[in-house]
Amino acid sequence: xxEESLELLVEKNTAxxxxxxxxxFDNSNQLKEEAKERLKGKTEVDKLIIDLSKVPYLDxxxxxxLLSLFKFMRTREGSLAIAEPNAKIRRVFDVTKMTExxxxxxxxxxxxxxx
Numbered sequence: 001x002x003e004e005s006l007e008l009l010v011e012k013n014t015a016x017x018x019x020x021x022x023x024x025f026d027n028s029n030q031l032k033e034e035a036k037e038r039l040k041g042k043t044e045v046d047k048l049i050i051d052l053s054k055v056p057y058l059d060x061x062x063x064x065x066l067l068s069l070f071k072f073m074r075t076r077e078g079s080l081a082i083a084e085p086n087a088k089i090r091r092v093f094d095v096t097k098m099t100e101x102x103x104x105x106x107x108x109x110x111x112x113x114x115x
Contacts, residue, residue: 006031008038014112015045016083017069020054023062032065036072046078049111053084063096070102083111 005027007018017035021027039045050066052058066082073080081103085093093099105111 006034006038008035008042010042010045013044014047014049015039015042016049016051016108016112018051018054021056023055023058023065025059025061028059028061028065032068035065035069039072043076046073046076048073048078048080049083049108050080051083051108052086052089053108055089056086058085058089058092060096063092063098066098066102081105081111081114083108 005020007020009016009018017039019031023031039048048069050069055062066080070080082093083105084107085104090104093104098104103111103114105114
């Protein structure tokens with residue numbers, strides 16, 4: 001299940017992590033650990049973009065996954081951004097004030113092109 005729901009694309013120093021499906025309590029810990037595991041060997045990556053275009057729903061444990069990956073990238077002196085959240089997920093980010101910590105972009109291209 002996890003192999004199909006997580007994809008990591010790396011180009012130079014930027015990685016795009018694509019989640020596919022809901023990020024909820026049932027799978028959040030597995031997704032977080034798998035994402036970190038895939039990034040560990042990619043020491044050149046200092047910019048991580050999480051593509052949420054195929055995520056219909058994200059609960060509070062999903063927010064925890066994003067915050068954990070944000071901290072993971074900070075320990076590597078890197079950055080994290082989020083791309084293409086739907087309206088429901090944007091509302092979750094607004095309510096939790098995530099957008100004050102992690103930049104959110106409406107398109108993957110916009111996120112990639114930010115310094």
